[in-house]
Amino acid sequence: MxxxxxxxxxxxxxxxxxxxxxxxxxxxxxxxxxxxxxxxxxxxxxxxxxxxxxxxxxxxxxxxxxxxxxxxxxxxxxxDLVRLDPGYRVFFESGEAPLDVRADRAAVLELWDEVEPGSRPRMARHLDSARTTYRLAVDHFLYDDFAAPWRLLTPSVLRHAHRLPRLLGQSLDAFAARTATDPRLRQLLGYPAVLLGTSPYRAPSMYHLMSHLDLEDGVSYPLxxxxxxxxxxxxxxxxxxxxxxxxxxxxxxxxxxxxxxxxxxxxxxxxxxxxxxxxxxxxxxxxxxxxxxxxxxxxxxxxxxxxxMDPGPSAVLVMLGVRGRLPRLAHHNLLFTTDWRANFAAIEAGRVPDPASVYVCRPSATDPDVAPAGDENLFVLVPLPADVTIGAGGTGGTGDARVEAVADAAVDRIAAWTGEHDLARRVVVRRTVGPADFAGDFNSWRGSALGxxxxxxxxxxxxxxxxxxxxxxxxxxxxxxxxxxxxxxxxxxxxxxxxxxxxxxxxxxxxxxxxxxx
The missing domain is CATH 3.50.50.60 (FAD/NAD(P)-binding domain)
Structure with missing residues (x-):
């Protein structure tokens, strides 16, 4: 009808x-x-x-x-999709060399063995589990509205029932610890929790399926x-x-x-x-x-x-138009603090973390139409609590004081950790977005950035x-x-x-x- x-x-x-x-x-x-x-x-x-x-x-x-x-x-x-290689680059507060993460199983296993010798077999099992769990989710869970849960009791789901207690009851970080002891590799396996609006210490290990997406399925960019x-x-x-x-x-x-x-x-x-x-x-x-x-x-x-209920994190977004090139940055970049648990604990406690982990997208590495020739476009995201009192953003540094302070600290951190030390003085366009903008523009509960x-x-x-x-x-x-x-x-x-x-x-x-x- x-x-x-x-x-x-x-x-x-x-x-x-x-x-x-x-x-x-x-x-x-x-x-x-x-x-x-x-x-x-x-x-x-x-x-x-x-x-x-x-x-x-x-x-x-x-x-x-x-x-x-x-x-x-x-x-x-x-x-018009472009496959990114590397899928993303990771920088560390410790000053250790950045890691390029390629969306290729053989390259990922090689990276694991290089950073943590002997970890290749464990990582291979992790990727196998991620692929199996992803297929289970797509074929049986994601396209179901859960209005009739008994319909999930199919033979293919029941074959994996013995895995569900661990996948639902264990945290993503604990699951990652079975694969890697090096803290940098554990962060690589745990960061997808941020894309889900939570932390690796709270997300169920079911979500290790996301390792299949960025490490095997690949990261692309639509021109x-x-x-x-x-x-x-x-x-x-x-x-x-x-x-x-x-x-x-x-x-x-x-x-x-x-x-x-x-x-x-x-x-x-x-x-x-x-x-x-x-x-x-x-x-x-x-x-x-x-x-x-x-x-x-x-x-x-x-x-x-x-x-x-948990609204998930909010964020300060920073959009930067930069004169000249930034060759040390890939298309996608993750900047991880050393004390990750403290970073997430601060957000959960309603505090802005300091220092904070940062995500930086440089689409001008791939797309010639997002910036004038020879210049760069940066999109920066700093996760922080869903709290509208942190304020709203603005253009040219005119946002609320706390939002602009988070943005300033992020720019300084990017410059110091990536080696692009003159970044701040080359910025010619700047816009910030804060939690109050998410609430005001999108009616987002408590200013949450994702949901x-x-x-x-x-x-x-x-x-x-x-x-x-x-x-x-x-x-x-x-x-x-x-x-x-x-x-x-x-x-x-x-x-x-x-x-x-x-x-x-x-x-x-x-x-x-x-x-x-x-």
Whole structure:
């Protein structure tokens, strides 16, 4: 049955949901509060420098390929991907030589044996386990909304049941310690927890599956950046008939007799409109959806429940346009502090770590269009607590004092640890983003940068569900629902909505069209 669908939010999950549902023949209207589409996956341009303002790691290519095939196209037709080699470079506070991490099994095993002689067999077993666990997740868990958990009890899942207690009950760091004793190698195996909005000391070891992604599957970069990826999904949504409204903030989800019947929104002129719908899909932060768009009786979680949840970390983002080259940096760079446990403990205690580990993306190493010829584009991310009182950012050093101080310290750290000692004086463009910006721009709960942390009690069965248990016809997608944070997960959440409207239950992907690109 074809339905009228109103979608709240024009980030990756909202656009992907609009594209899939419109392709299925539904009448789709999407409402985005901001002038630009993309949400956290935004773009900013100044003085010839173009910055992605959010996601920068392209992982899980099979998820993208499947998504595009559902829409009658392919990754090759939509994106110009460059495989990065090295996948990333790691710098250490200790001053030890940086490590280049290549997305090649043989090279990874060689690196392990070079840093920690005799560790090759253990690392080979780790990679085998990561591959097996990844396949188990993709084939049985990620494409399931967990509405009927008993459907997971398939023979292939039960064959691995003996592994689940350790994968769920042991931390990622403890699991990594079985593979490497050298602290640098343990950090390499534990850092993916940050991409999940938590720490390696709290993330279940199930997530060691991510080692398969960056160490074997590979890290790529879409030329044009993630802003180009977003624009492509928006084109597909419009091609299939979805109508995308910008500068149209949704103010209320209309519920009558326990059924979602539409929404109200303001148009760019400030006038309020009521939109009737058979289905409402909110891709906004779940906390914002429940606390601000629904009446109290329609909420699934109380204020007390939210107070006990972990919002995941926030961040200070720093976008730098730099004159001249920075050859010591790779495309992706990780700067790890020596006392990692103290770094994460500070964030969990609500303090800004000092020193803090830093992520640096240098897309100008790969993409000639993100900076003037001969110059560099840097995107810097410093994880810190989800605390809006840390403040908001600004351009040219005009952000709140604490945000700018974090940015200054990060620039100094990059210069000192990478050997690019004159970095600060070569900066000609600077913009910062702080926790208050995440809250104000994206209605992010407590200013979280990613979404609720992937600790055990907020993963899989315990994460936000696709279908509201209180309001019929209200569905959710995005980083605050299953399967979780990250662009691939947002694409999957969109497919979970499409499965729901098709009446498909259980795990597994939707079937792809028989012929694509013919």
């Amino acid at each position: 074809k339905r009228r669908v109103a979608i709240i939010g024009g980030g990756v999950s909202g656009l992907a949901t609009a594209a899939l549902l419109a392709a299925d023949g539904h009448r789709v209207d999407l409402f985005e509060a901001r002038a630009d589409l993309g949400g956290r996956a935004g773009s900013w341009t100044a003085a010839g420098f173009r910055f992605d303002t959010g996601p920068s790691w392209f992982l899980m290519p099979e998820v993208f390929e499947h998504f595009y095939r559902l829409l009658g196209t392919t990754t090759a037709e939509q994106l 044009g950046g993630f802003a180009g990826l977003v624009a492509g999904i928006a084109r597909l949504a419009r091609h299939h008939g979805a109508v995308l409204h910008t500068e149209s903030p949704v103010t209320r989800i209309i519920v009558r007799d326990g059924v979602a019947t539409g929404l109200t929104h303001r148009d760019p002129a400030g006038d309020t409109h009521h939109v009737a719908a058979d289905v409402v899909v909110s891709t906004a932060d779940l906390h914002h959806t429940e606390q601000h768009l629904l009446d109290r009786r329609h909420r699934t979680r109380s204020t007390a429940t939210w107070s006990r 609720p942390a992937h600790v055990l009690r907020q993963s899989a069965f315990f994460r936000g569900r696709i279908a509201s248990p209180r309001v019929e016809g209200l569905l959710h997608a995005g980083a605050t629902t299953v399967p979780g944070v990250g662009v691939p997960m947002c694409l999957i959440s969109a497919e979970l909505v499409a499965k729901r409207l098709r009446g498909v239950r259980g795990g597994g992907r939707l079937p792809e069209p028989a012929e694509v690109g013919a």
